[in-house]
Amino acid sequence: MPQFELRSQMTQLAGELAEAAERVTRSGWFILGPELEAFEGRFAEWCGTAHAIGVGSGTDALELALRAAGIGAGDEVITVSHTFIATAIAITAVGAIPVFAEVDPADGLMDAASAASLVSRRTRAIVPVHLYGRCADMDPILELAQAHGLRVIEDAAQAHGARYQGRHAGSIGDLGCFSFYPTKNLGALGDAGAVTTDDPALAEAVRKLRNYGQTRKYHHESSGRNSRLDELQAALLAVKLDHLAAFNDQRRAICARYRSTIEASDSIGLLTCELLSDVVHQCVVITPRRDELQHFLHGRGIGTQIHYPIPCHRQTVMSGLANAPLPVTERLAQEVLSLPMYPELTDAQIDHVCEALTDWSSR
Numbered sequence: 001m002p003q004f005e006l007r008s009q010m011t012q013l014a015g016e017l018a019e020a021a022e023r024v025t026r027s028g029w030f031i032l033g034p035e036l037e038a039f040e041g042r043f044a045e046w047c048g049t050a051h052a053i054g055v056g057s058g059t060d061a062l063e064l065a066l067r068a069a070g071i072g073a074g075d076e077v078i079t080v081s082h083t084f085i086a087t088a089i090a091i092t093a094v095g096a097i098p099v100f101a102e103v104d105p106a107d108g109l110m111d112a113a114s115a116a117s118l119v120s121r122r123t124r125a126i127v128p129v130h131l132y133g134r135c136a137d138m139d140p141i142l143e144l145a146q147a148h149g150l151r152v153i154e155d156a157a158q159a160h161g162a163r164y165q166g167r168h169a170g171s172i173g174d175l176g177c178f179s180f181y182p183t184k185n186l187g188a189l190g191d192a193g194a195v196t197t198d199d200p201a202l203a204e205a206v207r208k209l210r211n212y213g214q215t216r217k218y219h220h221e222s223s224g225r226n227s228r229l230d231e232l233q234a235a236l237l238a239v240k241l242d243h244l245a246a247f248n249d250q251r252r253a254i255c256a257r258y259r260s261t262i263e264a265s266d267s268i269g270l271l272t273c274e275l276l277s278d279v280v281h282q283c284v285v286i287t288p289r290r291d292e293l294q295h296f297l298h299g300r301g302i303g304t305q306i307h308y309p310i311p312c313h314r315q316t317v318m319s320g321l322a323n324a325p326l327p328v329t330e331r332l333a334q335e336v337l338s339l340p341m342y343p344e345l346t347d348a349q350i351d352h353v354c355e356a357l358t359d360w361s362s363r
């Protein structure tokens, strides 16, 4: 079995998706119309925010959120290195400098004490990443931001529906950034993203930025670009949003079964995952013999992936940056392994993974 696949879900939803696509086709309206408005309203409600603004991708969501918050050239933005490169690229794209904080070894998410140690006179924002479908520990991050007058921009690209003490991912900081890349918990049939916020001024700023800085047709007072979520993707996303809660529940159920196997093993650990609040974008095991385990599972026909093998600060594109040592980040890159995770995994497939994990542990 692959680590991830979409075909069974697409087959299951094909009828509903085709109906939505036909509606948009026949409407003859493809950009900034009623489908987007409807989806934005429903997604905002889902996240518990006043506003959601559809944009072209998750990377654009981060970049436009940073710009809307006034982050630019020479500003420092504290984030993590244990994330997908897009988090860091969005920061450099606005001319700001990513400053990488260490992560908590238990769940791989931002360590607030490390972030606090990195605040300088140039720090303007914190971008915690809700990696693997679990929210970073936000209270100390919010306190830190409050104490220093910093913006908090959540990278919620992997956390559609995750909660932190009752609040939804994307509604905790000043702005939330979502990706609807096809493999995310809520995925489009192409590239798409959204920014969420309660602040009407920030929402308006993102709306302008995604549409050439336009205030009204052909009036441009500020800069901007073209980064919109089109009508077709909005209509398709609305169909999938109806199923998101059920899909997230299925992910949790799969994680629960993996977990009971892994808890019985001395040689494999599991990154912290709370089934009541997390949405299990990935179920990530950890072992110093990671490559060996990956090879073993491969031999049993089980696909796995490494999220992520090279931390951002080790990427060539980030090589100009000075950063504090990040031993936990470096170790995780060596030790994490993502098990097969998608809602349509069958009982037999899950059993097969559990059996293989048990066999590897008891060798």
Ligand SMILES: *Cc1c(COP(=O)(O)O)cnc(C)c1O
Pocket (backbone or CB within 6 Å): 057, 058, 059, 060, 083, 084, 086, 087, 129, 131, 155, 157, 158, 178, 179, 180, 181, 191, 192, 193
């Ligand atoms: C996917 C992802 C992004 C980027 O989203 P795109 O839609 O691919 O541009 C950013 N951050 C994280 C953590 C992601 O997983």
